Structure formats: structure tokens, C-alpha cells
Amino acid sequence: MKRYVSGAVIALFLLAGCGITYVNPEVGLRNTTANVEVVEITTRTVQIANSAPYTPMSLPQVFYAATGGGSTSGNVGLPAQPFVPNEQRQSANLRLPPPVDPGPYEIGVGDMVLLATKAASSTVEELSGLLAAQNQRQGYTVRDDGTISIPDVGSVQLGGLTLEEAEAEVFQALVEAGFNPAFSLEVAEFNSKRVVVGGAVAQTALVPITLTRLDLGEAVAAAGGVTVPDEEFALIRIYRDGTLYQIPYEEYLSNPDLRNTTLLAGDAVYVDTTYDLDRALQFYEQQIDVISLRQEAQAAALDQLQTEISLRRAALNEQRDNFLARTELGAEARDYVYLAGEVETQSRFPLPYGRQATLADVLYETGGFEVETGNPREIYVLRPSSGGDTVVAWRLNASNAINLVLATQFEMRPNDIVFIESQPITVWNRAVSQALPNLISIARVTENN
Structure with missing residues (x-):
């Protein structure tokens, strides 16, 4: 004879639960020996919660160190490539050397x-x-x-x-x-400091630098002046420390300030034209060997500096890697916030180095909360009071999305617990999902009997 389980029996079974129905965790005063104080998170209470003292941990100094530094001397380059003659003459632009202050005369070898x-x-x-x-x-x-x-x-x-x-x-x-x-x-x-003047001048001259500064006009005058057939295309070139400067001769004649250009020891002044540089090239050839030697010295210094920087970078990277490895193995102290309830993943969130983290950072860095099962009205931050005898449950009601702004202002503290309660329907569904297999089994046994 078959017997059927009535709806009343099933309901009774669900209410009783037979000790296997779902028990939903929640924030409250029941089933706890701790003193619990629930505080709503508002613009005013956020300031109270954030007043709890906390200084974020800092990264080791090695993460702030840079591998740069150092310098090389002898920053010298070859002269600018001279103008290549063609069928038409071309005028050149003014390129003045930077202003310099030679300072007082210093006695040198040969004086x-x-x-x-x-x-x-x-x-x-x-x-x-x-x-x-x-x-x-x-x-x-x-x-x-x-x-x-x-x-x-x-x-x-x-x-x-x-x-x-x-x-x-x-x-x-x-x-x-x-x-x-x-x-x-x-x-x-005065024999230790001189300027050489050559090219289209009356005579090549070595002009000494004396107690008073030497300007371009004096140097050209000491060489007997400029002798060019066509002043329109004449140039006065100044070769200094590997750089070639030039002054069109017509501008030199019309602008007194150009004639007052200060020369330094070692400068070479050459007068030529833009379409005929054969003599100028010969004049500079003897300088190129010296510049090449300087460049070789500079290259060696750069290689040495690069090697030093590489060693520094390797040492810094090794220290950083060691710190990261110790952190992954749990050998470095960290501050954590713990996530429980209806969150994407029940886990712990490491507080960042050097800055404060907010409730929004914790929720959304870990994937947020389960919108289908989590109750947005019941988002809590559980934090022991300073005395340790009371647990303050800071409650955020996010059913209105505007209140999520408060989550971006609420600062976290080490060992905070972020807990999100379940939706009421979620509790019922989970209880039914646990009880239903047992009801089906009981129904089948009853039917067979």
C-alpha cells in the first residue's frame, strides 16, 4: 500500500530542519560573548573611524634608490661638417659661441x-x-x-x-x-695662453691672451685684418672645444657687439668663404687628431660609467627580488584585512605600502561582493575597540548607491574584517537546497512501504 507525504509534513520537516538546515552567519548580539556595537557609516562617523591611529608600512629604501649618477669629462665633438662647394654660392647663418667669462689671468707654463x-x-x-x-x-x-x-x-x-x-x-x-x-x-x-688666427688674413698669427680679455676684433687686427675678394660670402669661423661657430663677415663689420666676442685660450679663428673651404679644412686637420683622442677618452669613461651603473642596478634588483621572495613566502611582516560572508572570494587583503587603503579598495580589488546573494544593506567592517572589550561593527547601507561614496572615504586598519550578510531569500534557498535531498529520500521510502 503506497503512502504519500503531505505538504504539511514537508513544511514541518523544513521548519524542523532535522538539524541539517543552513545556518546563516550574521552580525548581531546572539551566539557571541563579545560586546557588539553597531555604528552606521555616515559622513560624521567616517571621521571617527578614520581617527584610529595607523601608519602604513613603508617599502624598503632599496625601492626608492636609483642607479643613475656619475658624469664624464671631455664632452668634445668633431667640427661641423664643412660646406661642400657647388655651382652656386650660398650665404651662411650666424652661429655665435656662448657668452663666457674668462676670469682673472692665471700664470701658466712658458710665461x-x-x-x-x-x-x-x-x-x-x-x-x-x-x-x-x-x-x-x-x-x-x-x-x-x-x-x-x-x-x-x-x-x-x-x-x-x-x-x-x-x-x-x-x-x-x-x-x-x-x-x-x-x-x-x-x-x-704671455706665452701660456694664445689664440691662433689664420685663413684669409694678412698673416697667420698667434695672439697671446694677457691680463685683459681678448676679443675677436683685437685678434683679427693682430693678424693684419681680413683679406677676402668678396665680403658678401666671407665667414669668420671660431673653433672651440670641438664646436665650430661662424660669423658672416658683413654682420661682423656692421655689428660692433660681434667684434667684442670674447675669445678663450685654445680658440682657433679662421677666415674663409662659404664656397671654398680647402684652406679651412687643412687648418682643422691638425685639430682633429687631438679631438679623436679626447673622444676615445670619453668613450672609455662612458664604458666605465655604464659598467658601474650596471653593477648598481644588478645589486638593487637582487635586493628587491629578495624582498619580494620573502614577502611571497610570508617572511616579511604585512598588515592584512580579512574578507568574509557574501564576497567574491573569502580571503585576506594586504594593506598597501606607503598609503591608506579604503573599504572601496578592499571590496573592488578582490572582485566586490556577490550581488545575487549578498545583502547590500548589511555591509560591515568589524573592528575591535581600542580597549579590546568591544567589537564595533561599522555598517554600510549600500542599497542606495550614493552611500558607496562613503566606502571610498572609510579607511581600513590592520585586522579589520569586512563581512557581508546574505540576502533573506539566499538563506531560504540554501536551507531548502540542504533539506530537499533528504525529503525526496524520505518520500521514496514512504512510497515503497
């Missing part, structure tokens, strides 16, 4: 200095050698090591000194040697 002393008899007797040199107009040439040799006094270092600094050195040397330090010092011949 001759003249030391003059008092002509008193006592001085003659004590410094007969010095006076004899003066009377014969014989000075002292600065030697390769930058010194001059004064009889009965010795060597005095003058190379690289201004005239004022050199006078102080000579004064000190005379005093230490026991001589009357009444003297005057002047540079009689």
Missing part, C-alpha cells in the same frame, strides 16, 4: 715674470742676483712644473695662480729666505 726690487744698496748686496736679472731685463720663465727658480730663494710655485696670488707666494718665499720683501711682480711675456 715670463719680472721681479723688481728696491735699488737700495742693502738690497743690492743681499739680492745681487735678483738686481742683476732686473738690470738686464731678464725675468723668470715658468717651468713645466709651474715653478720659477729665484737665486738664493729657491723654487716658487706660480703656475695656475693669478697675479695677486703669485705676489703672495713670492712675498712668503722672500720672507722665509730672510730677504727684504719689498718687490713688484709683473708678467713680462
Whole structure:
């Protein structure tokens, strides 16, 4: 005889649950020994929650270090490629060297200095050698090591000194040697710093740089002036530290400021035309070898710098990789926030280094919450109070999407628990899904009996 299970029996079974129905976790005062205080998240309470002190952990200093640095000397390039002659003449543009301040004259190797002393008899007797040199107009040439040799006094270092600094050195040397330090010092011949002028000038000249600055007009005048058949296409070229500058001759004549261009030791001035540079090329050939040597030295310095930077970068990367490996293995301390309830994945969220994380960061970095099963009215952040005797449940009602703005303002703290309750229908569905297989089994047993 078959028996059928009535709807009342099924309902009774569901209500009783036989101890197997779904138990839904929720935030409340039941089934807990902790004191729970539920606080709604509002614009005012967000400020209270964020007042809890917390300083985010910082990355090791190695993540802020850079591998750059260092510099190379001898930044020299070859002269600009000269104009290639063609059937038509072409005028050139003005390219001035940058303004420079040569500073006070510094005595160099090859300069001759003249030391003059008092002509008193006592001085003659004590410094007969010095006076004899003066009377014969014989000075002292600065030697390769930058010194001059004064009889009965010795060597005095003058190379690289201004005239004022050199006078102080000579004064000190005379005093230490026991001589009357009444003297005057002047540079009689300027041989250490010169500018060469060549090309379409009256005569090639080596123009010395003296105590006063040397300008372009003086250098050209010292070479006898410019001699070109056609001033329209004449150029005054200045070759300095591997760079070729040029001044059209007509502009040079019409603009006094161009004639006042300051020249430096080692400059080469060449006058030519834009359509005939044969002599200019010959003039520069002797400079190219020197520039090539400088470039080789620069290349070696760059290789050395690149090697040093590569070693620094490798060391930094090794330290960074070691830190990341320790972090993955859990050997480095981290601050975490834990996610539970109806979230995409029940997991823990590491708080970032160097900045604050918000509730929105935690929710949406991990995929957000389950919109089908999660209750947007019941989003909680569970946080123990400072004394540890109370758990504050900060509740966010996100049924109105406007309140999600509060989630972007609510700052997280280590060991916070983000919990989202289930929808009421979700609780019922899960209870039914657990009970239904048992009901079917019971119904079949009853029917068979």
C-alpha cells in the first residue's frame, strides 16, 4: 500500500530542519560573548573611524634608490661638417659661441715674470742676483712644473695662480729666505695662453691672451685684418672645444657687439668663404687628431660609467627580488584585512605600502561582493575597540548607491574584517537546497512501504 507525504509534513520537516538546515552567519548580539556595537557609516562617523591611529608600512629604501649618477669629462665633438662647394654660392647663418667669462689671468707654463726690487744698496748686496736679472731685463720663465727658480730663494710655485696670488707666494718665499720683501711682480711675456688666427688674413698669427680679455676684433687686427675678394660670402669661423661657430663677415663689420666676442685660450679663428673651404679644412686637420683622442677618452669613461651603473642596478634588483621572495613566502611582516560572508572570494587583503587603503579598495580589488546573494544593506567592517572589550561593527547601507561614496572615504586598519550578510531569500534557498535531498529520500521510502 503506497503512502504519500503531505505538504504539511514537508513544511514541518523544513521548519524542523532535522538539524541539517543552513545556518546563516550574521552580525548581531546572539551566539557571541563579545560586546557588539553597531555604528552606521555616515559622513560624521567616517571621521571617527578614520581617527584610529595607523601608519602604513613603508617599502624598503632599496625601492626608492636609483642607479643613475656619475658624469664624464671631455664632452668634445668633431667640427661641423664643412660646406661642400657647388655651382652656386650660398650665404651662411650666424652661429655665435656662448657668452663666457674668462676670469682673472692665471700664470701658466712658458710665461715670463719680472721681479723688481728696491735699488737700495742693502738690497743690492743681499739680492745681487735678483738686481742683476732686473738690470738686464731678464725675468723668470715658468717651468713645466709651474715653478720659477729665484737665486738664493729657491723654487716658487706660480703656475695656475693669478697675479695677486703669485705676489703672495713670492712675498712668503722672500720672507722665509730672510730677504727684504719689498718687490713688484709683473708678467713680462704671455706665452701660456694664445689664440691662433689664420685663413684669409694678412698673416697667420698667434695672439697671446694677457691680463685683459681678448676679443675677436683685437685678434683679427693682430693678424693684419681680413683679406677676402668678396665680403658678401666671407665667414669668420671660431673653433672651440670641438664646436665650430661662424660669423658672416658683413654682420661682423656692421655689428660692433660681434667684434667684442670674447675669445678663450685654445680658440682657433679662421677666415674663409662659404664656397671654398680647402684652406679651412687643412687648418682643422691638425685639430682633429687631438679631438679623436679626447673622444676615445670619453668613450672609455662612458664604458666605465655604464659598467658601474650596471653593477648598481644588478645589486638593487637582487635586493628587491629578495624582498619580494620573502614577502611571497610570508617572511616579511604585512598588515592584512580579512574578507568574509557574501564576497567574491573569502580571503585576506594586504594593506598597501606607503598609503591608506579604503573599504572601496578592499571590496573592488578582490572582485566586490556577490550581488545575487549578498545583502547590500548589511555591509560591515568589524573592528575591535581600542580597549579590546568591544567589537564595533561599522555598517554600510549600500542599497542606495550614493552611500558607496562613503566606502571610498572609510579607511581600513590592520585586522579589520569586512563581512557581508546574505540576502533573506539566499538563506531560504540554501536551507531548502540542504533539506530537499533528504525529503525526496524520505518520500521514496514512504512510497515503497
